[in-house]
Amino acid sequence: MRHARGAETGAGKVRLSRRRVLNGGTALGAYFILPRAAGAQHQGHDHSKMGLDPGPIVQAAAASVDQPLLEPEVRRSVNGVLNTTLSCRYAYKDIGGQKLYLRSYEGTSHGPTLRMKPGETLKIRLSNDFPPNRDALPQNMALPQNMALPHQFNNTNFHFHGAHCSPSGISDNVMRSMVPGKKYDIDIALPKDHTSGTYWYHPHHHGAADVQIASGMAGAIIVEGDFAGVPEITNAKERVMLMSQVVYDSFGMIENFSTVFPETATRFLAINGQRRPTITMRPGEVQRWRLVGSQYQDDFFLELEKHNLNVIAYDGIPLRSMQELKTLLFAPGQRADLLVQAGAPGTYEFRALPYDQGHPSPVGPLGRLVVAGDPMPMKLPATLPKPPFEDIKDSEITGKRTVTFSATSPEADAAGHWQEFTFLVDGKTFNPNRIDQRVKLGAVEEWTIVNTHFHDDHVFHIHTNPFQVTQVNGQRQPDLLWRDSVIVPRNGGSIVFRSRFLDYTGVFMLHCHMMNHEEMGMMQTVEVYKD
Numbered sequence: 164m165r166h167a168r169g170a171e172t173g174a175g176k177v178r179l180s181r182r183r184v185l186n187g188g189t190a191l192g193a194y195f196i197l198p199r200a201a202g203a204q205h206q207g208h209d210h211s212k213m214g215l216d217p218g219p220i221v222q223a224a225a226a227s228v229d230q231p232l233l234e235p236e237v238r239r240s241v242n243g244v245l246n247t248t249l250s251c252r253y254a255y256k257d258i259g260g261q262k263l264y265l266r267s268y269e270g271t272s273h274g275p276t277l278r279m280k281p282g283e284t285l286k287i288r289l290s291n292d293f294p295p296n297r298d299a300l301p302q303n304m305a306l307p308q309n310m311a312l313p314h315q316f317n318n319t320n321f322h323f324h325g326a327h328c329s330p331s332g333i334s335d336n337v338m339r340s341m342v343p344g345k346k347y348d349i350d351i352a353l354p355k356d357h358t359s360g361t362y363w364y365h366p367h368h369h370g371a372a373d374v375q376i377a378s379g380m381a382g383a384i385i386v387e388g389d390f391a392g393v394p395e396i397t398n399a400k401e402r403v404m405l406m407s408q409v410v411y412d413s414f415g416m417i418e419n420f421s422t423v424f425p426e427t428a429t430r431f432l433a434i435n436g437q438r439r440p441t442i443t444m445r446p447g448e449v450q451r452w453r454l455v456g457s458q459y460q461d462d463f464f465l466e467l468e469k470h471n472l473n474v475i476a477y478d479g480i481p482l483r484s485m486q487e488l489k490t491l492l493f494a495p496g497q498r499a500d501l502l503v504q505a506g507a508p509g510t511y512e513f514r515a516l517p518y519d520q521g522h523p524s525p526v527g528p529l530g531r532l533v534v535a536g537d538p539m540p541m542k543l544p545a546t547l548p549k550p551p552f553e554d555i556k557d558s559e560i561t562g563k564r565t566v567t568f569s570a571t572s573p574e575a576d577a578a579g580h581w582q583e584f585t586f587l588v589d590g591k592t593f594n595p596n597r598i599d600q601r602v603k604l605g606a607v608e609e610w611t612i613v614n615t616h617f618h619d620d621h622v623f624h625i626h627t628n629p630f631q632v633t634q635v636n637g638q639r640q641p642d643l644l645w646r647d648s649v650i651v652p653r654n655g656g657s658i659v660f661r662s663r664f665l666d667y668t669g670v671f672m673l674h675c676h677m678m679n680h681e682e683m684g685m686m687q688t689v690e691v692y693k694d
């Protein structure tokens with residue numbers, strides 16, 4: 164991705180001599196070189212006449228916006244196995260005219276898109292190529308206050324977000340610690356009846372996951388095969404779109420937790436590591452946009468100017484009928500599969516609108532839809548196939564429980580340092596040595612998630628089993644959506660869901676997917692056990 168964008172950007176906006184292109188080199192990426200004389204005259208001197216050549220003057224360019232949307236490299240399964248490697252390493256990334264030096268997968272702005280089918284196995288040889296951690300492990304990590312300190316940002320691991328698979332061993336086990344300089348095998352087998360749709364992967368090492376996701380360490384996983392027999396969907400061109408809030412310090416890096424913490428930390432928004440990319444369609448064309456909520460912290464209130472957002476799946480799980488929306492509230496961790504039908508020729512903004520999630524959600528352009536060319540008559544589907552899961556009936560419920568999200572904050576909340584906040588589940592910060600919820604294998608439970616935090620909405624996410632949302636703030640939800648991540652409204656708000664704890668025993672996590680909060684302790688362990 165980087166190479167293509169860097170080269171096109173410079174050449175497209177400024178007429179460069181061959182010598183300057185060679186001098187500038189590809190290392191300059193999305194920066195371009197101003198004609199030397201212009202820079203010199205600005206100083207009131209012409210150094211070239213004086214024989215003093217100051218060399219090319221490099222200035223950050225706005226030219227790296229409005230480039231065609233690029234998608235991550237695709238890696239596919241072969242004979243039932245997706246066998247690949249992933250290197251975790253530092254890389255230069257050119258995003259929106261900013262040259263950043265951040266942790267990455269494979270040195271690209273986002274990791275490769277992995278495509279596989281239900282019943283297949285994902286085998287990854289993960290190489291942690293980060294340098295050694297600069298900080299020592301806090302002394303006595305058993306102390307909860309120490310476990311809630313972000314730390315050791317070069318440790319990592321691998322989480323297949325939304326998968327129904329084993330949370331143990333070398334499968335989707337987020338308790339693993341993958342340290343710098345070593346290689347690790349990951350082996351995740353999906354059951355044959357796994358849902359097909361849009362999933363994603365990201366690091367989940369407590370202490371480091373937030374900084375790594377904020378750095379763009381995320382990739383899409385497409386489990387193929389949904390909507391077979393619906394040509395309006397299967398014939399549509401697909402686009403994978405990884406959403407991000409771009410953050411960095413004055414060195415273009417993320418080396419300190421305070422780079423990501425204040426709610427105002429976001430510099431701008433991006434899709435696939437590009438600032439305001441362009442998406443082209445022909446009038447009447449239908450495309451399937453696979454949106455991945457890989458933004459590290461905040462909700463996006465999405466709008467595509469003068470176009471409907473037609474949702475056909477949330478969180479990788481197909482809907483029973485298409486939702487025709489004008490706006491979509493999109494939380495970290497979530498996915499939404501949209502059918503977009505292009506209208507009349509023109510340019511339309513794809514953007515995040517103002518929204519109050521307790522603090523203002525980040526706003527700004529995400530991309531631009533450019534509709535041009537000959538009409539392409541396509542249709543939206545009239546109906547969708549039967550969805551994959553049966554509704555959970557009252558008669559199935561074997562138990563109920565309540566989980567409470569809360570937080571404490573300083574008086575001057577907006578200006579507070581991260582050390583002045585605590586984020587809690589059931590009154591406690593995360594402790595990996597404690598089991599918080601024990602659930603018998605095969606149980607079907609109804610859970611109420613309460614958010615007593617006066618200030619912020621939070622995003623409840625649980626691993627291994629999806630759930631069906633039945634109530635929000637006491638209101639029955641007629642659409643009974645299946646999800647793996649859902650917003651819990653602030654100040655006494657609540658959601659109720661039902662879930663079947665099927666197939667897999669072991670320990671996994673529930674947490675807030677606003678990663679700052681998870682990192683500071685808003686996470687619990689869940690153990691599914693067999694008698």
Ligand SMILES: [Cu+2]
Nearest residue numbers: 621675677680
């Ligand atoms: Cu939260």
